Amino acid sequence: MATQAPAIVAPHPVTIPFREILPWVVFAGIILSMFVYFVGAEQGATSMISGTWVHEFVHDGRHLLGFPCH
């Protein structure tokens, strides 16, 4: 009920415009999806780096987070 000094509070933006979000979705979205890919699928179904080290290193996490491992 008792809000102090509401007059100096700048209006809060309720929605963030799409054009402000879009570049972040494109760049960060792609990089973060790569993170998920490396934990979830690299050197399993598909491989960008040769060998099996990544697969073996994240092995337990890949299984337990629910990704198909082998």
Next chain:
Amino acid sequence: MVRSLLIRGMLAGLVAGMLAFVVARLIGETPVELAIGFEEQHAHEHEEGAELVSRATQSGLGLAVATAVFGVAIGGLFALAFAVAHGRIGSLAPRATAAVLGVVGFVSVYLIPFLKYPANPPAVGNPNTIGERTGMYFLMIAISVLFAIAAMVLRKRAAVRLGEWNATVLAGAAFLVLIAVVMWLLPAADVSTGEFPAAVLWEFRIASIGIQAALWVVLAAGFGPLAERVLGKPRVVRS
């Protein structure tokens, strides 16, 4: 604005990932070790190559890095979804928006795909179908997330005519029916359990759900207050 949300999402995700690691150590490693024991017992005389990564590293540092990286990634994507959803999925405060997204995210990103293609421990699988199964799993995630977004859009549109409650029921029902159809259409998981003990398989899958649930709960609960600092507390409109 989006930048600070993104950073906070990744931070909350990092903490969530580290907590998921703790849960994985507590309840996940036991069935994994049992599964590996089973695998070794039943292994034919393959040429045993030198262990590339030791079991201690796999169940320690490897697991920690995997859950942390996954947490950061999911946290960042969560923040981007939040940036879109805030103020659009309803007149919800930042913490409430984060809570809704946490539930929707856990269900659509993990639980629904899990119901079609459940997590499998080592020794349960089929090396010949790993490509197909991985593809199907990611496809199931993509469809489920897409339908969840569509359901939230539908809910908002329908709310004008039907009211909040009916619109939510309608959108939820539409989501479930469409998901059921997709699950029916997609091929079944092609894995052989063979002689693998059912109790260990059950324990492993429950552990997997527990780890993911812990991650999403900590992420959503942790991100909410952080987002509130960026967006400010909900305005009290009184005139």
